[in-house]
Amino acid sequence: AQTVTQSQPEMSVQEAETVTLSCTYDTSENNYYLFWYKQPPSRQMILVIRQEAYKQQNATENRFSVNFQKAAKSFSLKISDSQLGDTAMYFCAFSRPPGSNDYKLSFGAGTTVTVRA
Amino acid sequence: GAVVSQHPSWVICKSGTSVKIECRSLDFQATTMFWYRQFPKQSLMLMATSNEGSKATYEQGVEKDKFLINHASLTLSTLTVTSAHPEDSSFYICSAKRLAGARAYNEQFFGPGTRLTVL
Numbered sequence: 001a002q003t004v005t006q007s008q009p010e011m012s013v014q015e016a017e018t019v020t021l022s023c024t025y026d027t028s029e030n031n032y033y034l035f036w037y038k039q040p041p042s043r044q045m046i047l048v049i050r051q052e053a054y055k056q057q058n059a060t061e062n063r064f065s066v067n068f069q070k071a072a073k074s075f076s077l078k079i080s081d082s083q084l085g086d087t088a089m090y091f092c093a094f095s096r097p098p099g100s101n102d103y104k105l106s107f108g109a110g111t112t113v114t115v116r117a
Numbered sequence: 118g119a120v121v122s123q124h125p126s127w128v129i130c131k132s133g134t135s136v137k138i139e140c141r142s143l144d145f146q147a148t149t150m151f152w153y154r155q156f157p158k159q160s161l162m163l164m165a166t167s168n169e170g171s172k173a174t175y176e177q178g179v180e181k182d183k184f185l186i187n188h189a190s191l192t193l194s195t196l197t198v199t200s201a202h203p204e205d206s207s208f209y210i211c212s213a214k215r216l217a218g219a220r221a222y223n224e225q226f227f228g229p230g231t232r233l234t235v236l
Binding site: 033042043044045046047050089091095097098103104105106107108109110112 | 149151155158159160161163166208210212214223224225227229230
């Protein structure tokens with residue numbers, strides 16, 4: 001089974017500053033997908049960013065970017081120019097390719113991010 | 118596009134009764150739907166994976182006779198909590214995956230969740 005570890009239960013950041021969330025994972029597979037999901041107080045899960053393991057280039061979505069280190073099995077999320085609306089719980093997740101027999105998302109424990117005004 | 122709804126959004130029931138939660142993909146067909154359980158300030162725990170027209174696959178430790186899952190069509194899956202007890206109180210979330218070959222088929226789209234309280 002794949003294990004996803006988020007070692008930071010809580011992070012606090014000043015508005016307009018940058019915060020980096022860490023995530024490590026354990027797998028013996030070569031092809032897989034990694035995700036960061038955001039869960040605001042409404043509890044609706046929102047996909048923030050996605051990375052395919054066979055792509056060396058780090059994914060970027062506006063103010064959100066990742067640092068994907070495949071050899072180290074690390075997948076950190078950087079939130080730049082933090083906004084109050086970024087306050088949420090952030091989950092790192094792993095999945096096999098969608099055509100796999102055992103396709104599912106494995107989530108980390110989550111990191112609560114609070115953006116201070 | 119890719120909207121998933123859940124009904125009801127919250128429900129309160131008495132101990133011993135059964136509760137059904139619906140998960141619908143509103144604007145796409147979903148071969149696979151997933152059911153998660155989430156306790157406050159904790160992560161999502163996968164309960165089961167359901168494929169249209171076949172039996173659900175339950176994760177280890179999840180009682181299949183207690184949490185009945187039916188995936189009757191490509192747009193609807195239901196979770197029935199049978200003989201609910203206070204310890205079943207939780208937030209239940211479903212997600213849906215598009216058909217292979219469709220746009221964003223490697224992504225799960227999440228419903229807004231259902232808060233179940235068993236008295």
